[in-house]
Amino acid sequence: MDAAQDHVQVSGLRITAPAAGGQETPIVSDVDFTIPKGQVLALIGESGSGKTSIALALMGYARGDCRIAGGGVRVGDTEILTLDASQLRTVRGNRIAYVAQSAASSFNPSRTIMDQVVETAVGRGLLSRPAAEDKAVGLFRALALPQPEAIGERYVHQLSGGQLQRLMAAMALMTDPELVILDEPTTALDVTTQIDVLRAFKRVVRQQGATALYVSHDLAVVAQVADRIVVLQRGRVREAGDANQVLEKPADIYTRTLMAAARPPAQARPHRPAPQQAPPLLEVRGLTAGYGRVEAGVPKIPVLRDITLSIAKGTTLGVIGESGSGKSTLARVIAGLVAPAGGQVLFQGQPLAPTLSGRTREQFQRIQLVFQNADTALNPAHTVSRILSRPLSFYHGMDGRARDRRVADLLDLTQLPAGLADRRCGELSGGQKQRVNLARALAADPHLILCDEVTSALDTVVGAAILDLLAELRRELDLSYLFISHDISTVRAICDDIAVLYAGQKVEMGPRNGFGDAPFHPYTDLLIGSVPEMRQGWLEEKETAVAPPPLATAQDANLCRFLPRCAARVEGLCDRLPPPRIVLDGGNELLCHHDGQALQHLQRGRQSAINP
Amino acid sequence: MTPTVPLREESMAKPVSTAAGRVWHLLSGLSTSGQVGLALVVLWLVLGAAGPLLAPYDVGAFVSPEVFDGMSARHWLGSDYLGRDVLSRLLSGAQYTVGLALASALLASATGAGLALTATVSPRWVDEVISRFMDTLISIPSKVFALVLVAAFGSSLALLLLIAAATYTPGAFRIARALATNLNQMDYVQVAYARGEGRLYIATAEIMPNMIHPVLADFGLRFVFIVLLLSGLSFLGLGVQPPNADLGSLVRENISGLGDGALAILAPAVAIATLTIGVNLLIDALPGRGRRITGGR
Numbered sequence: 027m028d029a030a031q032d033h034v035q036v037s038g039l040r041i042t043a044p045a046a047g048g049q050e051t052p053i054v055s056d057v058d059f060t061i062p063k064g065q066v067l068a069l070i071g072e073s074g075s076g077k078t079s080i081a082l083a084l085m086g087y088a089r090g091d092c093r094i095a096g097g098g099v100r101v102g103d104t105e106i107l108t109l110d111a112s113q114l115r116t117v118r119g120n121r122i123a124y125v126a127q128s129a130a131s132s133f134n135p136s137r138t139i140m141d142q143v144v145e146t147a148v149g150r151g152l153l154s155r156p157a158a159e160d161k162a163v164g165l166f167r168a169l170a171l172p173q174p175e176a177i178g179e180r181y182v183h184q185l186s187g188g189q190l191q192r193l194m195a196a197m198a199l200m201t202d203p204e205l206v207i208l209d210e211p212t213t214a215l216d217v218t219t220q221i222d223v224l225r226a227f228k229r230v231v232r233q234q235g236a237t238a239l240y241v242s243h244d245l246a247v248v249a250q251v252a253d254r255i256v257v258l259q260r261g262r263v264r265e266a267g268d269a270n271q272v273l274e275k276p277a278d279i280y281t282r283t284l285m286a287a288a289r290p291p292a293q294a295r296p297h298r299p300a301p302q303q304a305p306p307l308l309e310v311r312g313l314t315a316g317y318g319r320v321e322a323g324v325p326k327i328p329v330l331r332d333i334t335l336s337i338a339k340g341t342t343l344g345v346i347g348e349s350g351s352g353k354s355t356l357a358r359v360i361a362g363l364v365a366p367a368g369g370q371v372l373f374q375g376q377p378l379a380p381t382l383s384g385r386t387r388e389q390f391q392r393i394q395l396v397f398q399n400a401d402t403a404l405n406p407a408h409t410v411s412r413i414l415s416r417p418l419s420f421y422h423g424m425d426g427r428a429r430d431r432r433v434a435d436l437l438d439l440t441q442l443p444a445g446l447a448d449r450r451c452g453e454l455s456g457g458q459k460q461r462v463n464l465a466r467a468l469a470a471d472p473h474l475i476l477c478d479e480v481t482s483a484l485d486t487v488v489g490a491a492i493l494d495l496l497a498e499l500r501r502e503l504d505l506s507y508l509f510i511s512h513d514i515s516t517v518r519a520i521c522d523d524i525a526v527l528y529a530g531q532k533v534e535m536g537p538r539n540g541f542g543d544a545p546f547h548p549y550t551d552l553l554i555g556s557v558p559e560m561r562q563g564w565l566e567e568k569e570t571a572v573a574p575p576p577l578a579t580a581q582d583a584n585l586c587r588f589l590p591r592c593a594a595r596v597e598g599l600c601d602r603l604p605p606p607r608i609v610l611d612g613g614n615e616l617l618c619h620h621d622g623q624a625l626q627h628l629q630r631g632r633q634s635a636i637n638p
Numbered sequence: 639m640t641p642t643v644p645l646r647e648e649s650m651a652k653p654v655s656t657a658a659g660r661v662w663h664l665l666s667g668l669s670t671s672g673q674v675g676l677a678l679v680v681l682w683l684v685l686g687a688a689g690p691l692l693a694p695y696d697v698g699a700f701v702s703p704e705v706f707d708g709m710s711a712r713h714w715l716g717s718d719y720l721g722r723d724v725l726s727r728l729l730s731g732a733q734y735t736v737g738l739a740l741a742s743a744l745l746a747s748a749t750g751a752g753l754a755l756t757a758t759v760s761p762r763w764v765d766e767v768i769s770r771f772m773d774t775l776i777s778i779p780s781k782v783f784a785l786v787l788v789a790a791f792g793s794s795l796a797l798l799l800l801i802a803a804a805t806y807t808p809g810a811f812r813i814a815r816a817l818a819t820n821l822n823q824m825d826y827v828q829v830a831y832a833r834g835e836g837r838l839y840i841a842t843a844e845i846m847p848n849m850i851h852p853v854l855a856d857f858g859l860r861f862v863f864i865v866l867l868l869s870g871l872s873f874l875g876l877g878v879q880p881p882n883a884d885l886g887s888l889v890r891e892n893i894s895g896l897g898d899g900a901l902a903i904l905a906p907a908v909a910i911a912t913l914t915i916g917v918n919l920l921i922d923a924l925p926g927r928g929r930r931i932t933g934g935r
Contacts, residue, residue, distance in 0.1 A: 358828075361832040362832060363828055363831060363832055382831055382832070382834065385834065387834055390832070390833055390834030391834075393832075394832075394833075395828075395829055395832045397825040397828075397829065399825065402824050402825040402826065403825040403826055403829060404826055405826040405844055405847070405848070406848060407847035407848050408843075408847075416833075416843075417833060420833065420834075420835065466829075470833070
């Protein structure tokens with residue numbers, strides 16, 4: 027490739043952070059890459075790989091105390107690193123635009139969206155306010171936002187995460203930048219939203235002919251948008267090349283590790299016939315829960331409606347759904363933190379009291395809760411050994427050397443070094459914190475662990491290691507899990523049974539095998555179909571899916587909750603009668619008006635997204 | 639995506655077993671400003687305790703023919719508006735300010751934080767009762783409250799202490815309650831509830847260590863307010879009774895010397911300043927929530 031053609035050229039880039047004793051630690055070393063005009067380059071790596079630092083260096087910016095210590099960045103004819111502050115100001119926002127990960131915190135909540143979208147273009151005198159607003163509306167339309175003329179008058183709290191992310195892209199594109207930097211723009215979104223956002227980004231960036239740098243940790247997402255891929259680890263380039271080559275024939279061992287971790291293989295395990303006479307370990311019957319005053323068995327803000335499920339001893343039940351589907355509330359109800367409005371929770375055949383005060387210590391001990399975010403789940407004022415000791419002395423009355431020994435055992439069990447015991451959790455890495463979080467639950471000697479999104483906040487490789495650990499612990503200790511996740515491939519990898527929640531309703535439940543091939547509930551189908559595959563061109567193939575037209579009438583609380591988004595709905599039936607519960611041949615139980623054959627017919631031709 | 643800086647073993651605080659060792663460890667780890675603060679606080683504690691013994695003259699004695707006299711060998715800090723020795727008055731006044739103000743600030747902050755923790759971990763109605771009671775207390779003007787109480791019971795140090803503490807408890811309660819309710823929603827506290835822990839354990843072991851730093855900062859502020867309140871009360875004749883005076887009253891009674899830049903007003907003002915600055919420097923230097931070792935200082 028001719029160097030003159032390359033629109034962006036980064037050579038020998040070095041970024042350092044200050045370390046103790048006046049030394050500097052390199053966080054990015056000797057990074058070289060080029061981006062030809064109009065192409066998309068993806069930077070991929072785990073947290074700490076320096077990908078965001080590189081992206082920011084392209085705008086001549088280094089975060090905090092970090093410093094760009096050497097190398098060059100050329101965009102068009104401009105050497106970015108030689109510009110002074112005022113020259114950089116004219117480049118940033120005009121020629122180079124940045125789209126951050128969390129749009130919700132990047133917008134000012136007290137001003138309208140339109141004010142903020144046109145701010146750069148109007149403030150720098152590039153466009154008049156009316157012209158800028160016209161242009162913004164055009165971009166809103168191109169990004170497939172609803173009501174493009176009116177959406178600019180809204181405020182942040184009136185918009186969804188996916189919409190905000192697209193609005194932020196519109197803001198970045200207002201000045202027709204030649205280079206757009208997208209920093210993990212879809213990481214915080216649900217899969218079903220992510221696919222729309224990706225599609226909109228891709229189309230608009232192409233239309234504008236802009237060069238783009240896409241920062242992500244997710245190879246499958248990158249496969250959809252990138253022409254070239256650079257794989258980073260600890261601030262160094264591990265592999266760089268055409269997207270095709272990196273995805274099809276990865277040369278570097280680290281790239282292969284990343285790819286393997288992104289899609290964990292289903293863990294094979296001997297099928298154990300459940301003993302028929304014994305009651306299941308946990309049984310949830312007709313559970314309704316929510317927040318606010320309860321009237322006639324229904325809370326003011328219902329979160330869960332009529333949930334029935336059970337977990338046999340030694341098995342794992344996966345619960346999946348989008349944010350807001352009520353998955354976390356389910357775990358809280360079982361743990362006793364939220365009192366149900368109706369229905370029952372039975373543990374080992376005994377009904378559990380609705381609130382904490384009615385439960386016995388034995389019941390507390392046998393059900394343990396592990397939260398998603400280990401940063402907030404571990405008390406920052408306590409050391410690791412204090413965190414792990416508390417359940418030991420609380421449940422088992424251990425103290426002194428016996429307790430210390432058990433703490434060491436637990437650290438060993440969760441594959442943590444014993445030297446960690448005296449540290450506070452602020453001094454641990456994300457993966458270590460999550461292991462401590464898990465070790466605390468294990469300290470109680472539980473029968474059931476409620477895992478709420480335990481791998482969602484972690485890098486793929488670290489998350490995969492935690493999943494392996496969970497599987498190993500289950501084998502060794504005969505544990506049962508309620509595994510809550512939004513990621514269907516994770517759930518399929520480690521769960522025996524899967525329940526799908528949509529807006530508080532259980533729309534489908536069945537053994538894992540039932541989730542391999544159609545038919546599914548239409549929502550499950552949408553969920554599975556939205557997980558990007560790790561190959562190029564997948565997004566274009568998906569483009570045939572047509573969003574259903576909006577509903578004409580307001581929705582009745584008893585009807586199918588998925589109705590407004592369902593592509594398979596039948597007018598006159600689905601919008602009049604509540605859906606029946608049907609059982610498919612594969613053993614899956616569905617909440618739908620269609621029967622198995624009709625669903626099979628509708629979903630035929632779409633191969634399973636996960637098991638080709 | 640912050641870079642993970644490898645942890646160095648030697649930078650880790652070694653666990654120290656004995657209480658004295660722990661205190662020494664804490665003090666030696668203070669920053670320079672913290673050590674300055676500590677020195678000032680210790681100095682004032684000593685002066686508060688031993689001040690009356692060190693005073694060269696009687697606190698009420700008229701010893702100089704000059705008013706607002708400057709520095710001299712006989713009167714190190716000059717004389718006040720009635721010709722009394724400023725140094726002696728300062729040394730005897732320190733005990734009221736240090737003792738009374740510090741004790742009431744401690745009482746106010748401790749009561750406020752304790753009630754806030756109780757309100758947070760208790761059922762809703764307890765929270766309502768405590769919060770409404772505090773709202774009632776906050777609505778009473780502090781000076782009128784003091785007037786009524788002093789009129790009813792007569793002025794005494796114990797009463798002053800109670801008045802000052804009662805005046806500043808609701809504010810401390812409000813701040814501590816806001817902190818505690820936020821922390822109560824944290825996942826680690828929820829986990830503790832789900833573990834079946836009692837309320838006392840949750841309040842003292844899970845919530846309190848994480849709110850202690852802002853509560854201490856609030857304590858520093860309240861201390862300054864109480865010094866001012868006490869001097870205001872003394873001015874009205876409700877506080878420390880003449881010829882004794884706390885530091886705030888010393889500033890107030892010598893206010894007419896301000897135009898001449900008299901030492902009689904500067905010295906107690908500097909005394910109050912060093913005391914409050916010392917307290918606040920020390921509080922700010924205390925190790926905060928989750929020592930930030932990974933980020934470097």
